[in-house]
Amino acid sequence: MSTASALQRQMTFEQLENNVFDVLVIGGGITGAGLSLDAATRGLSVALVEMQDFAAGTSSRSTKLVHGGLRYLKQLEVKEVAELGKERAIVYENGPHVTTPVWMLLPFHKGGTFGKFSTSVGLRTYDFLAGVKKSERRYMLTKDQTVEKEPLVKTDELLGGGVYVEYRTDDARLTIEVAKAAIEKGAVLSNYTKAVEFLYNKKKKIVGIVAEDVLTGKRFNIQARKVINAAGPWVDDVRAIEEKPKGKHLILSKGVHIVFDESKFPLKQAVYFDTPDKRMVFAIPRDGKTYVGTTDTFYKGDQREMDIEQADRDYIMDAIHYMFPTVNVTDADIESSWAGVRPLIHEEGKNPSEISRHDEMWESKSGLFTIAGGKLTGYRKMAEGVLNTITAQLKSEHRVKSGPCITKDLRISGGDIGGSDNLQQFIQLQGRKATAYGLTQQEGEYFAQHYGSNAPKVFKYAQVSQQLLPKAVYAQLMYGIEHEMVVHPVDFFVRRTGNMFFNIASVQAHKEAVLTVMALTFGWTDMQKAQYAFELEKEITRATTAK
Structure with missing residues (x-):
């Protein structure tokens, strides 16, 4: 039986x-997790290795929107918009606890990217292509109505606005819930496990990998009939294990977001707006904070050591002051920030914003499948296409039988709450139930929103007698270790809770106690604890300080 417990890594390795x-599958971002779930639910035996933590790359550092691709209408990618819009609804229904519909304001000004006519037609076309349900279809606003909707928007040369629905998500939690669903279906997943070599048969076809436990350095073989490279920004690095990549290759685009407390930037309405250089960025309220982004610049360097430059902050601050002139924020008001890269398939002569976000799959001479490009929203459909190809090969070459793709109507882990329409009722019910475990109703409601139908499992940890951490924090930490493969403190603070970005005060308040509890739980030496403390401080500095 596969497990999602970090305390049973040895069993997973066996x-x-x-x-x-x-x-x-090589790569534990949303693409790899989606592939694992699709393959497992077809009846295939599946393994996945990730050299860092799940969602440690692009899948925890996006704009955190499962969006329908309105921006792609500008590039006339009609098929892309239609598919993304439909997939967005599927992602929401299968995991409503990690995806939330939000109304997005698109203000238009004289000389801006969108005018009244293009906004109306564009949003109407978007609704049609994306199959948006009636209750979420766009509507138009006058200038006065736009200001009433969001008083902070600049009024100079404002002509009006359009309102449409986007879906906000917690990208890292979406990834871990998909990964947990794959494990529940029998897939074997392991983080901090790196593919270092390929195994070949006599015909020089890939039949597995040499894997390394990053925590101990121990190496072992994993045998497989088909190997998929889904390493996101690192797909070319994985290809390079075999040979220097030729032909198609990735180009990386850096995206930065910055976060303010709502007291400093009291945005009440999500806004998609023009920048001075005619790009468009998002400003989104979330849990008492407002975050703004993103930049879009070519990036070369180590994605794991990517810092936020002062120029990145300046660009976003200029955009804020341009569209929200009464918001007098400065760098001193930035609470936290994050940087990530978009892995794009290289297109000669195009800047990052112009390169298509479409996905592509190709197979090397030795049989390595590589999937690259794509978007968070389309992860499920992308996995379906890849597995359709691979299952056909497995059937013809190895007589391996498999069923059809069933993920369209499959709830991810935590998603079994009775449908999206039942979410609020579910949250209120769990809030009341949480009080029996020594939690407040507010904490219980937060857990229900954060963990969905897994919330009752989290509640139980609050009953454990301990003095080091508040009940709610301890419950989240131990659930993360025993059910979500938390290995490092950074896993917990960044990707299981999101506190590094949206509640940095909690990280500062509890970091020492979390390190102590984890050291006791895993049996760390003093040297190991010091190393993990150093890594955590480095991430805190990276999130809060510009270079």
């Missing part, structure tokens, strides 16, 4: 080493 899998 499963990886002692089986021959139908499919082995």
